Amino acid sequence: MAQINPDFGKVLKEYGALDFNACYNCGNCTAVCSLSDEENSFPRKMIRLSVLGLEDELESSVDPWLCYYCGECSSTCPQETDPGELMMTLRRYLTSKYDWTGLASKLYTSKVWEFGTIILLAAVILVLFIFFHGPMTTQLTADGGVKLNTFAPWKQIEIGDWIMAALLAFFLLSNIFNMYLKIVRSKKDIKIPFSLYFTELWALILHFFTQKQFSKCDTELTGKKYTLSTYWIIHLFLMTSYVIMLIMIMVFLPWFQTDNIYEWWHPQRLLGYYATIGLTVGIVYFIIERIKKTSEKSKHSHVTDWTFLVLLFLTTISGILVHFFRIYGLPYATYYMYVFHLMALFPMLMIEVPFSKWSHLAYRPFAIYFNNLLLAAVGSKK
Numbered sequence: 001m002a003q004i005n006p007d008f009g010k011v012l013k014e015y016g017a018l019d020f021n022a023c024y025n026c027g028n029c030t031a032v033c034s035l036s037d038e039e040n041s042f043p044r045k046m047i048r049l050s051v052l053g054l055e056d057e058l059e060s061s062v063d064p065w066l067c068y069y070c071g072e073c074s075s076t077c078p079q080e081t082d083p084g085e086l087m088m089t090l091r092r093y094l095t096s097k098y099d100w101t102g103l104a105s106k107l108y109t110s111k112v113w114e115f116g117t118i119i120l121l122a123a124v125i126l127v128l129f130i131f132f133h134g135p136m137t138t139q140l141t142a143d144g145g146v147k148l149n150t151f152a153p154w155k156q157i158e159i160g161d162w163i164m165a166a167l168l169a170f171f172l173l174s175n176i177f178n179m180y181l182k183i184v185r186s187k188k189d190i191k192i193p194f195s196l197y198f199t200e201l202w203a204l205i206l207h208f209f210t211q212k213q214f215s216k217c218d219t220e221l222t223g224k225k226y227t228l229s230t231y232w233i234i235h236l237f238l239m240t241s242y243v244i245m246l247i248m249i250m251v252f253l254p255w256f257q258t259d260n261i262y263e264w265w266h267p268q269r270l271l272g273y274y275a276t277i278g279l280t281v282g283i284v285y286f287i288i289e290r291i292k293k294t295s296e297k298s299k300h301s302h303v304t305d306w307t308f309l310v311l312l313f314l315t316t317i318s319g320i321l322v323h324f325f326r327i328y329g330l331p332y333a334t335y336y337m338y339v340f341h342l343m344a345l346f347p348m349l350m351i352e353v354p355f356s357k358w359s360h361l362a363y364r365p366f367a368i369y370f371n372n373l374l375l376a377a378v379g380s381k382k
């Protein structure tokens with residue numbers, strides 16, 4: 001029998017939900033949603049489940065992840081219930097339900113936990129540098145650059161990177177496995193043929209790298225099947241930049257953190273510039289959107305939306321400064337800025353990738369993959 005939680009509204013409020021009880025079930029929101037269809041009819045159904053407090057049904061639903069928050073439903077709701085924001089809140093709630101450590105829930109519902117964890121992780125980096133940094137030399141390289149690897153040898157940084165990568169992969173993948181159990185394995189009456197796990201894999205790869213549903217999200221406004229919306233392009237630019245930077249620091253650190261100063265057209269610098277410009281443009285765009293509240297999706301900002309943007313901003317700006325201080329031969333400025341850069345980078349990755357905002361980038365394509373598995377298994381996939 002379905003479990004009803006009469007206080008579910010209060011629970012969702014902690015994750016950022018506004019008052020959704022005014023919903024009178026007219027269905028306007030579902031009618032205007034360009035991503036909703038017969039098989040996955042939302043957001044009205046999600047609102048009903050939330051009003052009724054049917055937690056188990058919500059936890060096993062894939063629908064909150066199929067919404068890309070265009071805000072169309074919110075701007076047309078006659079009761080001003082803001083269904084788009086409820087879908088966003090449900091994604092935060094589900095993130096904490098998939099997370100077996102309980103940390104995601106604490107980070108989403110407590111500012112003390114959010115800021116305390118950031119400060120603690122930044123302090124870990126500071127203490128490691130205080131005790132283990134290499135010599136701070138004012139002697140420059142033959143190119144006139146700073147000897148960064150004397151102060152922070154790439155081999156030691158790389159070991160730290162690998163430990164961090166292993167932790168990130170462990171937490172994120174174990175949480176995704178939990179998501180799989182809740183969404184796929186909870187539907188005991190549906191048997192998934194083993195071969196489907198491979199044949200449907202393309203959806204996971206395609207949606208992870210393109211996030212193309214974002215472009216479909218605005219179709220009500222344009223009447224086209226897909227649109228090249230500014231939001232989608234900037235989001236894609238930001239996402240590819242983030243991934244390039246992650247790969248360079250995790251996999252190609254000896255090549256990336258070198259004391260050599262290459263010509264501006266060298267691939268190492270070009271990739272770095274692409275990622276830096278993409279991150280800067282994306283962060284500035286989203287910060288301005290949130291400050292000006294120009295669209296439905298930026299009207300309500302949860303504290304974790306801001307911490308992600310601010311940490312990413314600090315990481316990017318400090319990375320740019322390290323680059324310029326290094327090539328213009330300013331040793332102390334390079335060393336101190338490098339420590340600050342890692343103090344912003346470490347909490348940003350450790351908090352955001354497995355437990356908070358960034359994890360949504362992984363959950364979304366997995367949700368589409370799991371949804372395709374279920375639809376294909378019952379023979380109703382289009």
Ligand code: SF4
Nearest residue numbers: 023024026027029077
């Ligand atoms: S959220 Fe608004 S548009 Fe959607 S069913 Fe409720 S009242 Fe209607």
Ligand code: SF4
Nearest residue numbers: 033067070071073084
């Ligand atoms: S925000 Fe957009 S994609 Fe999400 S439920 Fe509303 S209309 Fe659909």
